[in-house]
Amino acid sequence: VVLEKARILQDMEKTAEALALLEDATVRFPHSRRARVELGEALRQAERYEEAVAAYSAAIDMSPGGSRRQDWYLYFLRGVGYERLGRWNEAEADLRKALSLNPAEPNVLNYLGYSYLEQGRNIEEARQLIAKAVELRPGDGFIIDSLGWAYFMAGQYDEAVKHLELAVAAEPGDATINEHLGDAYWRVGRTIEARFRWRAAMDSEPAEDQSRRLVAKLELGLDAA
Numbered sequence: 001v002v003l004e005k006a007r008i009l010q011d012m013e014k015t016a017e018a019l020a021l022l023e024d025a026t027v028r029f030p031h032s033r034r035a036r037v038e039l040g041e042a043l044r045q046a047e048r049y050e051e052a053v054a055a056y057s058a059a060i061d062m063s064p065g066g067s068r069r070q071d072w073y074l075y076f077l078r079g080v081g082y083e084r085l086g087r088w089n090e091a092e093a094d095l096r097k098a099l100s101l102n103p104a105e106p107n108v109l110n111y112l113g114y115s116y117l118e119q120g121r122n123i124e125e126a127r128q129l130i131a132k133a134v135e136l137r138p139g140d141g142f143i144i145d146s147l148g149w150a151y152f153m154a155g156q157y158d159e160a161v162k163h164l165e166l167a168v169a170a171e172p173g174d175a176t177i178n179e180h181l182g183d184a185y186w187r188v189g190r191t192i193e194a195r196f197r198w199r200a201a202m203d204s205e206p207a208e209d210q211s212r213r214l215v216a217k218l219e220l221g222l223d224a225a
Contacts, residue, residue, distance in 0.1 A: 002028075003038050015046050026058075033062045037074065044081060053081040072102035076111070083115060091115070106143060109133035114146045123153050141170025145177045148184065157187040168197075175206035179214060186222040194222070 002025045009018035022039040029035050040055030056078035063071055079094030095112040102108065113129035116122040127150035133143045148163030164181040171177050182197030195218060202214050216225035 003034065006038060006042065010042060010045070015042070018042055019046065026055075031062070033059050036062070040077065040081075044077065047084075049081040049084045053078055053085070056081065067097070067101060069101050072098040072105060072108065075101065076105070076108050080111065083111075088115075088119075104132075104136055106133040106137040106140070109136070110143045110146050113150065117146070117149055117153050120153070123150065126150050127154065139170065141167045141174070141177065144170060145174075145180055149180050152180065152184055152187070157184055160184040161188055161190075172200075173204050175201040175204035175210060178204060179206075179210065179217075182217070183222055191221070 002021060006018045006021045006025070009015075009021065019039070019042055022035065022042055025032065025035040026039055036055050036059040040052045040059065043049075043052035043055060056074055060067070060071065060074050060078070067075075075094045075098040079091045079098060082088070082091035082094060092112075092115075095108060095115070098105070098108045099112065109129045110133040113126040113133070116126035116129075127147070130143065130146045130150050134140075134147050137143055144163055145167035148160045148167055151157070151163060152160035161181070161184045164177065164184050167177045168174075168181050178197045178201035182194040182201065185191070185194035185197060198214050198217050202211065202218075206214060213225065219225075
């Protein structure tokens with residue numbers, strides 16, 4: 001009942017009240033693994049990643065007899081927290097642990113693969129991880145975008161365009177996907193379509209840093225920007 005009430009408070013955007021309730025639950029029910037997981041989730045959504053990681057760690061430590069297959073999501077979520085904190089070595093270890101427990105989980109495959117792309121390393125492995133995620137969830141525009149971006153990072157721009165067009169068709173209002181397709185169009189010489197996609201990204205409520213980047217691309221082109 002307490003945990004359900006906390007979820008209702010979160011849905012009502014009463015984050016502080018929900019967190020207070022969940023923190024109290026971990027004290028009142030010291031052996032409740034679920035209370036720690038719910039607290040971790042609430043903290044992660046509030047972008048309090050250090051505390052979220054601690055809550056997930058407490059839940060993992062309570063696993064009877066070591067990690068089980070169903071624990072993959074705890075390592076995944078803690079890995080996400082570590083990644084947001086810039087603690088990549090710990091993030092990578094947790095994401096790989098999650099993958100070892102559940103090798104066919106698209107979210108983990110995509111997150112690990114895209115993280116490698118953002119760092120500009122392990123590009124071929126990243127493509128393979130994301131390609132497997134697409135096979136498992138073929139209609140997910142965000143995962144298809146990741147695969148298109150993997151081809152872009154590998155310099156395979158025609159393949160990138162093919163996949164990124166599919167991603168935009170699935171998620172036409174996403175700023176990042178539109179920007180990615182614009183970049184790929186630019187690389188294959190379709191500069192008018194590239195600018196159209198960058199403008200579409202600008203109309204899709206991009207973050208401040210992304211907005212600055214898009215303005216530069218529209219004014220100067222991809223290479224100069």
